[in-house]
Amino acid sequence: MNTAMRLFALLFAVLAVAACGSSGRENADVTAATQVASYALPVGQAVAPAEDYRIGETDLLKVSVFRVPELSFDQLRVDSSGNIQMPLIGTVRAAGLTPSELSASLTSQLGARYLRNPQITVTVVEAASQKITVDGAVTQPGVYEMRGRTTLLQAVAMARGPSGSADLSSVAIFRTIDGQRMVAVFDLGAIRNGEAEDPIVLGEDVIVVDTSTLNAGLRAAISAAPVLTLFRLF
Structure with a gap:
């Protein structure tokens, strides 16, 4: 055996x-x-x-911020610590969250200081982990x-x-x-x-x-x- x-x-x-x-x-x-x-x-x-899926380390994400191409990424890799790096707000925790939860987190952080009512969509491109x-x-x-x-x-x-x-x-x-x-x-x-x-x-x-x-x-x-x-x- x-x-x-x-x-x-x-x-x-x-x-x-x-x-x-x-x-x-x-x-x-x-x-x-x-x-x-x-x-x-x-x-x-x-x-x-698909929203039941929880993001993990090394996953590949797509982050779309409506009408703000400078903050949008077709491919954004989650690092080995479970974080992503976003312009303006820096390190953001991604691992353990669903795509909608991460979208809500980004919306809150960007909306608090930089954008008015941002519309953000997070998609898992590759669930490598x-x-x-x-x-x-x-x-x-x-x-x-x-x-x-x-x-x-x-x-x-x-x-x-x-x-x-x-x-x-x-x-x-x-x-x-x-x-x-x-x-x-x-x-x-x-x-x-x-x-x-x-x-x-x-x-x-x-x-x-x-x-x-x-x-x-x-x-x-x-x-x-x-x-x-x-x-x-x-």
Whole structure:
């Protein structure tokens, strides 16, 4: 067993142990993992917008200040400390903010001293710092860099698609939310057929495509977790 698989086995085992003693999906005491099954997501539900993306170190941004080309940049790199350098106001914190939050910050700082009612738009051109892990029944498991807004279907495609043993009805996204490890399960086949919306994946997500040979701990954790009606994002 390679290092990556040992890591996932350990994760799944922890989730399974935390779920021990539960009597099934209705047990509200199970908090180690929270599941959203694909059948709990109504067809046509809106997916998370690109604004849910949080800027990271070394990301490439586009900053547009309406009618002020001197303050507009088609390519502005976030430095390794998570900051950008803007004329007039200098160092501005960017990492950890959504594009709209950074736009609001720039608007406040420029509007306070230099511009009247500035209109500023921030766009992520390249999300170089955001990585996801795709594992399980895929052709090429590994860690991949996201380039801007990325959906579950696109993430699996990065790993050269599902392998022959994949169970497309059971594709899990593991995510840490407020310090809690959570998991949502989606039907990739339904997404491909346009019967379900394609969810957005975020940096540091771990995507596992199920297979009949997958670690039993994952199955135990998923089956023990309560079902919600939505995938709760940040």
